[in-house]
Amino acid sequence: MHLKVYTEMSQIIDYPVEETLDPENWDSMRTLGHKMMDDVIDYMSTIREKPVWEHLPDTAKKQINKSLPLEPEPAEKIYNDFLEHIMPYPSGNIHPRFWGWVIGTGTPMGALSELLSAAMNSNSGGLDHHSANHVEKKVIEWLKEMMGFPDTGSGILTSGCSASNLIGLTTARNTMASYDIRREGINPEKSKMTLYASVEIHSSNQKAVELLGLGSTALRLIPVNEAFQIDLKVLKEAITKDREEGYFPFCIIGAAGTTNTGAIDDLDALADICKKDNLWFHVDGAFGAWAVITAQEKHLVKGIDRADSLAFDLHKWMYMPYEVGCILVRDEKDHRNAFSLTPAYLTHGSGGRGMTGGDLPWFSDYGFQLSRGFRALKVWMSLSEQGINKYSRIIQQNIDQIRYLEELIKTSPELELTVPAILNITCFRYVGTEIDNTKLNELNKRIEIELQEEGIAVLSVTTIKDQIVLRAANTNHRTKRADFDLLVREVIKIGNKLA
Amino acid sequence: MHLKVYTEMSQIIDYPVEETLDPENWDSMRTLGHKMMDDVIDYMSTIREKPVWEHLPDTAKKQINKSLPLEPEPAEKIYNDFLEHIMPYPSGNIHPRFWGWVIGTGTPMGALSELLSAAMNSNSGGLDHHSANHVEKKVIEWLKEMMGFPDTGSGILTSGCSASNLIGLTTARNTMASYDIRREGINPEKSKMTLYASVEIHSSNQKAVELLGLGSTALRLIPVNEAFQIDLKVLKEAITKDREEGYFPFCIIGAAGTTNTGAIDDLDALADICKKDNLWFHVDGAFGAWAVITAQEKHLVKGIDRADSLAFDLHKWMYMPYEVGCILVRDEKDHRNAFSLTPAYLTHGSGGRGMTGGDLPWFSDYGFQLSRGFRALKVWMSLSEQGINKYSRIIQQNIDQIRYLEELIKTSPELELTVPAILNITCFRYVGTEIDNTKLNELNKRIEIELQEEGIAVLSVTTIKDQIVLRAANTNHRTKRADFDLLVREVIKIGNKLA
Structure with missing residues (x-):
């Protein structure tokens, strides 16, 4: 178990054998990779010929359900199992006749980008002067431009709109609180914070409100009008009543595309109310926000550019493969103040040199993830491939x-x-x-x-x-x-x- | 702009021209894909020959920093830009001499798996009888087995340990609260909830505590002993004192591998305290949890299998490409109760047929994400490729x-x-x-x-x-x-x- 190694120190040292997870034979891995590429291209280009959804058969469940592997299996065998038992049974949203829930299609270039990202394996949580962060910065700038957000706003890519809503509402809560809520926590004695959305708002907002410790009762669900939009009159009354009763209304969530019907609240009117009453305006624009880039429909989301925080997906409309969403925040300082926390081992941003000397802000200061993958690449490549x-x-x-x-x-x-x-x-x-x-x-x-x-x-x-x-x-x-x-x-x- | 289409309804209908994001020429996309595959294999197999980190040059920043693309660019051109300006400047953790922070390496099989996942583009948030959920279920079972968790426990893959800690601590908070905290929110009048960890605990725990509305002051940071482990005596005193002063100690966070020094708290002793005092035992085992699979070092994490919730990564040790972490929860019911929320448009779990008839529990009921990518595939394939x-x-x-x-x-x-x-x-x-x-x-x-x-x-x-x-x-x-x-x-x- 020992091997003579000629080291760079020009000494002969008795090292133990050292292993790696890299393939013993790179040529075999290359061959397998090319086979995968052919299969993947075939799969995507012929998807229309297949059933939209096929019930995963018991034989496949059984194969997937194998015992914990103790020893290596040949890569080719693993891949064949994948080909036979996993690949033919997707959730189906890649098919032309999938219209369930709200799920995007994905694209070939998006899929290829994921290979490239994973090969680089860059950590976009921070570190200076590497490409992934600059790609994400640029992508966020493009997204701000498309959504009509100011250059001075901030943003971050997320796992999807649930995470985006969570980050947006965290920023709202922390910014609007009358005291240091990160430090002191929620305290109804000090402030009974309430927020407002229509009964049609997506459940991820309620989940976020619960997670944030506000309690689901703090989320006042306002009825909708015939067009399934939040009823503005009832909304205003609810805010007034809450104020009178000692609550602290701090945020309105506007829906740009509800899940049930695709309804879009009157965002401009909501922005007016927020401005007048000094409320935070969060918009959940999961898919509907993207109406903004159409010539004919963008009037439907008029006012979206007035949001204090805007959450949306790129894996629904925009059709990129899972997972990628975005949260934009109008005031970068609010965003950073809601999340930034820098222990000694993450010190960065000064000195001008090395991987911590200061380059871009670290994205980990704008959300709850520290390590982050390079999901920006598929956005950068997809937007380049297709054009807006x-x-x-x-x-x-x-x-x-x-x-x-x-x-x-x-x-x-x-x-x-x-x-x-x-x-x-x-x-x-x-x-x-x-x-x-x-x-x-x-x-x-x-x-x-x-x-x-x-x-x-x-x-x-x-x-x-x-x-x-x-x-x-x-x-x-x-x-x-x-x-x-x-x-x-x-x-x-x-x-x-x-x- | 109109095209005669012979439809499956056997009618000749005047449709407008319909576009797609698929390539006009699949053969060109296939050729490009193979080029990418060769480049990626070359890149990974020769990484040792390169500098660990190279400062992203201004020319590359400029190329990345292009204007919002309005019209399509040729895929080959985009890829060439990637090759020249993005790929050579990773964050460096794929290199043999990267030991900064705690960042994993990734593997070729992991990278290839990401291509396969993205091509299928399955949504692992839910939906029944498709392969991705069964792969994730199996992977979670393997992880429970390795970590010594009971079969009856639950778990979910996450974007990383920050999200895992957030989910674990949410479950702790919601389960331990003496009232319906999801509904009513945090209220110190009812209960002044406090939790405990050493001063060396990872910052993501504090971020989670802040997000959860408990306030960072609720996280009592206990000094460490000479081995950088939480001081058990001081811990017990702090809990007693808090109780006496009317606080409600509800959780201890044990560290299995601190970021500064890799210190591991005496998990068995912490489990004893939690059992005796009826506290939730959360373990942040980001990388250190994996000592459990070694013969020589597993004694260091003795007691980890007694955690009520256990957070760890697979993209640090276990070397899988970003992003993948895991949270395990001892009692599935606690986990589900902390997150499950089912509006009409997500109804599932009964009827026995179709994509909502009941198969596995939906993973979206165990975390804050609704749509979820197929990150389980790289875990399933990597574990199969290498063996434990x-x-x-x-x-x-x-x-x-x-x-x-x-x-x-x-x-x-x-x-x-x-x-x-x-x-x-x-x-x-x-x-x-x-x-x-x-x-x-x-x-x-x-x-x-x-x-x-x-x-x-x-x-x-x-x-x-x-x-x-x-x-x-x-x-x-x-x-x-x-x-x-x-x-x-x-x-x-x-x-x-x-x-």
Whole structure:
């Protein structure tokens, strides 16, 4: 177990054998890598030919479910297991007829970028003068530009909009508190902080409020109007009432694209209220924020550039592979003050030299992650590959396709449109000749299931005013109008059969 | 702009031209992919020949810093820009002589896995009967097995240990609170919750405590003994005193591998205290938890399997590419109750059919992320590729290499060992003939910088008892003992020159 090594110190030293996790044979790894590349390109380019979703079979579950590996397995064998048992059973959102929940498609360039990122394995949490941080800085600048945020604002890429909302609301809480809340913690004796959003706001906001120790009761859920937008009159009354009762209203969360219906609050009006009443304006723009880059629809998100913090995804609309979201904050100082903490072993930012001498601000000072991967690369490469004008067209295309679907629904007597689409989401149901709502609820849930299990299309369901309805959310760059023709035909066929 | 499309409905319909983000020419994308694969394999296999770190040049910054792309750029051009300006300037932790902070190396198989994950683009937040969730479930089971956690425990992969600590401490707070804290929020009137950790605990725990609204003052920082472990006597006194003064001690955080010195608290003793006093026992085991898989060092983390929640990384030790960490929770119910929230549009878990009929629990019910990427794949493939026995040997190798470095330090009169290594971290400084501490502090910071800027090695510095010391943390599977020979020689050379 000992090997003579001729060291750089020009001594012959008896070292023990030293191992590494690198492949013994790089050529074999290279060959395997090329096989993977071919398979991946085949997979992505032929996805339309496959079922949208296939039930993971028990044989695959069994193979995945192997005992903890004690000794090495050949890389080729592991990869073959992947090919046979894992790769054919994705969650399906890469397919042209996946419109369930709100899930993005991904792109080939996005996937390739992930290989490059992982090979570099750069830590974007900090460290100076390496490329990853500069790429992220640039990407954040582009995002600020697109969202109409000032240059002086700050931002950070996140794992997705849940994390973005959490960071945004942390910044809101810490900035607006009348005392040092990072140090002293939440104390209703000092301040009963409340915040406001519509009943349609995404659940990640409530999760963030709970995590932040404010309690879900602090999040006042305001009813919506007929367009599923927050009711401004009720909102103002609620704020006034809370003030009168000794609460401290500190934040309004505006929705730019709710999950149920894609509704967009009147952001400009919310910004006015926040300005007048000195409230923090957070916008949850998970997918809807991206209407801002379209010529025709950007009026829907008017006022989004007035947010104090703006959360959105790039793995829904913008179609980048998981995970990537963003939080922008208007005032960099607020953002940094909410998160920065520098123990001795992370000291940085002065001296001018080395990896801690000062370059860019460290991204770990703007969120709860310290180590961070190089997720900015896929954003930089994807935006370069497509250009914003094309993203704008494809987002518009998704919206237009949903309007097309609505026309199909309206002209099909078996179907009923639940809510006219505002953006890229429509809710509808099969009714046929049935009038009993309970039966219709069961029937439409069943239709959703049959569509999935037959591999035809993936919709999800939601409940709107006691109706379980089919819901199509289009953040899919592979979808064509013909896919919606097929969908409508199949919904009617299944509905007729089951009714 | 209109195209005749023959649809599956057998109608001729006038559709507008529909675009996609897929490449116009898949063959070109395939060719580019193969070029990337060759470059990535070359890059990883020759990394030893390069400087550990190179200052990102201004020309590269300028290229990265381009205007927001409006129109498509050729994929080949984007990639060439990447090759020239981004890839040569990583943060350096892939190099055999990177020992700064605590940053892992990554592996080729890990990088390839990321390509596969991104191509599938599965959402591991939920949805039923697709492969990604089953892979993550299996990986969590393996991790529980390795960490000695019961089968009945739960767990989730995270972006890293900061997120793991946040999830663990959220679970602790919510479970231990005497009232429904998710609903009502933190209220010192009801309960002045306090938690305990040593002064050496990682800053991410304080960040989590602040985020959770407990306030940093609620985190009682207990002094350490000579071995940099939490002082058990002072800890017990602090808990007793807090109780007497009306506080509610609810949690102890044990460190399994502190950042400064790699110190490991007496976890068994902490578990005893927690059991006796009914406190939640959270362990921050970022890298140190992995001592558990070594034969020789596992005694150091005795008691880790008694944690109520255990946070650790797989991108430090375990060497997987960013980002991947894990949180395990002893009682699945506590974990789920801390995070689960199910609005209508996420209803799942009953009916037995389709993508919401019930399969595995949805991972989004165990953390703050809803959409989640398929990070489990790199864990599954890496563990399969190497087997645990090899990881065990390489972790032991890292520890032994640090002991070897210590021998070199001890036998070099110019150097002074600050703290004997407990695990894989050693702190030392160049002293030469200097005796003034301020001058030595400046000198050692300067040595760190010179080592970095000359591309020889990356150490970081920290401050221990007013001494700025050089710090080597070895979570590097590419390191050989000869690299430490080189390091010591260069530290002395630079020190002599600058002193």
